[in-house]
Amino acid sequence: MSTTKKLVIAGLVVAGVTAYMAYLGASSSWQYYMTVKECVDNAPKVTGRRIRVSGTIEPGSLSITADRREARFSLSEEGSKLPVVCTGTLPDDLSPAVPGRPTKAMEVVVEGRLEDSRTFGHHVVMVGDKLITRCASKYNAQKNEPTATADLRNPETMR
């Protein structure tokens, strides 16, 4: 067998294995990327599937547990609403509104699954395990001085 042939075979083997691994990876990890509206409208179709949803946290709906490992909020967009329970490391700029301070609408992307649930008075709830806040390079100026609190990032005291 000529050198060229051997090299072609070696190249094809590498390419084949890579393509197969890519296929395995894609089939086990692919997810829909949808807006809140698309998600609510197609709820039966995507229930149980891995999805990534982008939307805005409804002002006032966000609550975070004391250990900052779980956030609950309502994701809204164009009149559609989706309740979300998200666990895992939460981004630093995700914090509940403080009374007397202007609340900014926070745009987020949540990854997780849609599950059947009646606890929220809705038919479905999104159980997220990854949350990203959009717009990391810019922040809205806030006029109020911060309350330098002795308690460290405790949602109870911040609220």
Place this chain on the structure above:
Amino acid sequence: MTSLGQLCLLTAMIGAGYAAFAAIVGARSKHRGLGQSAVAAAIVAVAALTVVVLLLAYALVTKDFRFEYVGQYSDPLLPWHYSLSALWVGQAGSLLVWGWFVAVLAVIFRFTSGHHVRMVGGPRELGELAFGVQMTYFTFLLAMMIFAADPMAPSLTPGGRGEGLSPLLQHPAMLIHPPIVLLGYAAWGIPFALAVAALISGQLDETWLQQARPWSLLAWTTLGGGILLGAEWAYEQLGWGGYWAWDPVENGSLMPWLTGTAMIHGLMTWRQGLLKKTTLVLAITTFGLCNFATFLTRSGIFSSLHAFSQSPIGWMFLTWIAVFAVGCAVLILLRKSQLVAERPMAAPWSREALVLLGVVTLALLTAVTLLGTLAEPISGLFSATRILVGLTFYNNVLIPTGLVLLALVAAVPLLRWGAGPTRGQGRLLAVAAGVGLSAILVAIVCGVRSPIGLAVAGLAGTLVASTLLAVLVTLRRDGNSSRGHHVLMVGVMSTAGFLIHLGFGCLAIGIAGSSLGSRETDLSMTRGQTVAWEGRTIRYADLLQEDLHQNVVVSAQLEVNGPAGVSYTLRPAQILYRPQNQWGTKVAIHSTFGGDFYVIMHGGSQAKQIHLTLIDHPLMCWLWMGGWIALGGVVIAMLPKRQRREFNEDNLPGHAVIPRPHIATLNVYSEMP
């Protein structure tokens, strides 16, 4: 001030436009005067753009909110060095810095190229044409600054106090990561320009290679260093315990680095008369991908973790890429006959064959990364719901390609160009493989069980052994010749490339160890409590609050007793950034060769509990160390060529005894096994 800046921008564009025209026409018509006027115009353009950069930098440092850009990215309380770093945080600023790098590098290139021609000889036209290509690109960047992203735009509300820089970006790595990546992108423009110039002029001999080599190494190092710094920033600042998320922006910077790596290897095979078209395509693709990265970040077609403002700039870049891709494809087709290989591949176990396989593997990795990155927008074209691929997709692909690359770099030091290994080299290869096997045994004893981890250990062991053996062989050979005092120098210099490979081996160990052996737990602790985890005891001693001018730092004191009786204190913290009234997480890391102990404090209160995440990242620092080793290799490889040529070339273990290959030796090669 803003109008002075805009005037300078306009001057720069006119200067650059003229320089592009005069350099290309001057080179083609061999008109010396025109070529020299191009250099003068380019210097004027660089000077004008320097004024713009200085104006914006001064405005940022002095917090001059009459500039719209300053108002967007700075605030009165921001320390001056972070305010200055806003120069490359925003869109208009990063474009400005990029353009400035392109222009400065182009002028430096023009002078070094002229020097090269005077010293070594060769046609002047190539460097002048390449300079013209550079200036054309610079004009394009300036046009975008003027028409789409003006860094000198006056603020509509000059009395404002500024929106401030995101606290996430206030980190030392962020001071230098973006400009280093931008410098890398700008430097890849020079090999690209040389490739295009060689294609236009038809001077497809070794001249463009010699000039492209140092610039490619510079670009490769700066881009690679920039990527690593970005990873380190994510690891230390973002506080999620990882360093790479296969985000579109990260992929955008990784892809040109991968094809660039392949291209540098292509430069070496070109000297052997092989892979000429591939090398040119790689040089062009690499620069194309640098531009594509900008398209990714500016077009807004992705749900990226990095949020950039959407702007037409992305689409302008895409149009530019399309135009030059078509142009270059036509050029390569026109010059096809000059680009055929001078000889067939010698043997499957020759250096060129392994380089070819490496190039194919790197190209595969790039293609798959590109496919994964574009899955979302492409699927959006065909159906209503868009589809994303997850991390598993990329990590899965990295396993076979990474292992193949590691195997290739492990074998290559003991092989030679133009022929299969000699019997001596074969024996050395067997020794290296033996060392690899013992590395696997050591890994098993150390508790590694994953097949991938064992494979990485074995291949890394082989890599170290083969590199050391290659150095030893060189030393012995040159020790026998009469140049005793230069022996060490020769040994080190001839193996600069392999030192970079060693760095890659370290990197592979770091990636494999930290991803395969990672452990994580969440817990809450009260003051005075002690817990045991993964061979350590951790005692929560106290929670301290410091009130600083700009922020409030609340840090927990964790007294840790490590596995080997080592004790240290970790201080994970939460920081309140006053200007933004926002909390940020500061992780605490204890780093050793064995691995990192990474602690995140999510929150808590003085009176009650604090909430922690503990992460164990085995062998993490090997990843950063790999970067430093590779940097050392590049520095040695970049040492002046004349010194190197004196010693090496034909007496290296990597060179077959046969003379430089040409057509007459075809039969010899085809008869080799």
